Amino acid sequence: MPRPLSATIHLDSMKHNLARARACAPTARIWAVVKANAYGHGLERGLRGFAEADGMALIETDNAVRLRELGWTKPILLLEGIFDGSDIELLTEHNLNSTVHCIEQIKMLEYTRLSRPIDVHLKMNTGMNRLGFRPDEFGAAHARLRAIPGIGNITLMTHFANADELDNPRLSVREQVRRFQLGADGLAGERSLSNSGGVLQQALLSEALSNDWVRPGIMLYGGTPGETAAADYKLLPTMTLASEIIGMQQLQAGDTVGYGSRFEASGPMVVGVVACGYADGYPRHAPHGTPLLVDGVRTTLIGRVSMDMLTVDLTAVANARVGSKVVLWGDGLPIDAVATAAGTIGYELMCALAPRVRVREAALGQSA
Numbered sequence: 001m002p003r004p005l006s007a008t009i010h011l012d013s014m015k016h017n018l019a020r021a022r023a024c025a026p027t028a029r030i031w032a033v034v035k036a037n038a039y040g041h042g043l044e045r046g047l048r049g050f051a052e053a054d055g056m057a058l059i060e061t062d063n064a065v066r067l068r069e070l071g072w073t074k075p076i077l078l079l080e081g082i083f084d085g086s087d088i089e090l091l092t093e094h095n096l097n098s099t100v101h102c103i104e105q106i107k108m109l110e111y112t113r114l115s116r117p118i119d120v121h122l123k124m125n126t127g128m129n130r131l132g133f134r135p136d137e138f139g140a141a142h143a144r145l146r147a148i149p150g151i152g153n154i155t156l157m158t159h160f161a162n163a164d165e166l167d168n169p170r171l172s173v174r175e176q177v178r179r180f181q182l183g184a185d186g187l188a189g190e191r192s193l194s195n196s197g198g199v200l201q202q203a204l205l206s207e208a209l210s211n212d213w214v215r216p217g218i219m220l221y222g223g224t225p226g227e228t229a230a231a232d233y234k235l236l237p238t239m240t241l242a243s244e245i246i247g248m249q250q251l252q253a254g255d256t257v258g259y260g261s262r263f264e265a266s267g268p269m270v271v272g273v274v275a276c277g278y279a280d281g282y283p284r285h286a287p288h289g290t291p292l293l294v295d296g297v298r299t300t301l302i303g304r305v306s307m308d309m310l311t312v313d314l315t316a317v318a319n320a321r322v323g324s325k326v327v328l329w330g331d332g333l334p335i336d337a338v339a340t341a342a343g344t345i346g347y348e349l350m351c352a353l354a355p356r357v358r359v360r361e362a363a364l365g366q367s368a
């Protein structure tokens with residue numbers, strides 16, 4: 001028997017969440033963001049779950065090529081663009097759309113004779129201060145790029161720092177949109193602004209955010225980009241990490257559990273040992289009180305997470321036994337609830353799913 005730990009990927013929920021993104025931004029085309037191995041779900045599953053997207057966006061050049069090998073013929077966007085002049089050949093050979101965010105990338109394109117036209121996304125830094133040209137440099141960058149023979153469509157893009165909080169006092173979406181409009185004023189070309197946070201705000205900001213292309217990631221995987229619960233946006237979880245109880249211990253007052261003996265029983269209690277640890281991607285820093293489901297009953301993590309196991313309080317789970325089903329996150333337990341308890345975000349938990357975890361699929365049209 002294999003270890004009872006597995007991650008189930010719900011392809012039908014991926015499809016549902018994509019439809020939610022469409023409903024939020026009905027006039028936009030959708031780049032389904034499948035970077036980081038489709039947020040831990042597997043690139044190939046991303047391709048199947050989001051088959052109805054208008055394009056796939058990612059970071060990794062090798063996976064962009066793999067998408068073509070897997071038969072994806074619609075557009076592909078490299079979100080950080082090329083890393084070296086030699087990558088340009090990949091763009092022309094596999095018809096990849098590349099982000100251009102710095103002068104060095106423009107120079108690489110100027111030095112290379114393009115054997116086929118390529119489309120690019122020219123990125124503006126509207127306050128995120130990671131990648132992109134400042135609004136006051138943007139027009140010049142656009143002109144220089146436009147002058148390169150073989151550059152096809154230039155889409156104008158930016159990225160929001162706080163799309164989940166419309167009125168963040170440090171940097172609001174409205175302010176970033178204002179800067180974008182200023183920097184892009186008079187320039188022809190399609191626009192791409194919104195990540196999941198922006199897509200989910202679309203109803204509130206429809207005018208300012210009426211982009212030609214949107215770039216949702218986390219919402220497609222049933223996670224929230226901010227404070228509002230994913231379920232309130234009618235998103236469905238796409239990854240269920242589940243295991244079983246593989247051992248039980250009866251404790252008396254004063255007994256401790258696990259490495260560091262950090263948990264001490266205040267009275268008689270039952271502890272369950274779950275086959276899942278930090279080497280599987282479960283966060284080691286998850287504290288006492290982090291939620292889990294045992295036989296569908298919500299209970300809590302106790303003690304320190306070890307490499308291959310973690311321990312749970314079974315006091316409230318009447319018929320718990322070795323073999324009881326444990327949900328670490330997903331179906332019935334939002335990944336965001338676990339992430340919040342552990343001081344991180346759902347994104348990190350999904351992406352950190354370890355290679356040793358068996359992955360199964362709930363096929364499209366089949367319930368999980």
Ligand SMILES: *Cc1c(COP(=O)(O)O)cnc(C)c1O
Nearest residue numbers: 033079195196215216217218225
């Ligand atoms: C990752 C990424 C996205 C998707 O962000 P989410 O918050 O997951 O929706 C969109 N655009 C760019 C440029 C990204 O790097």
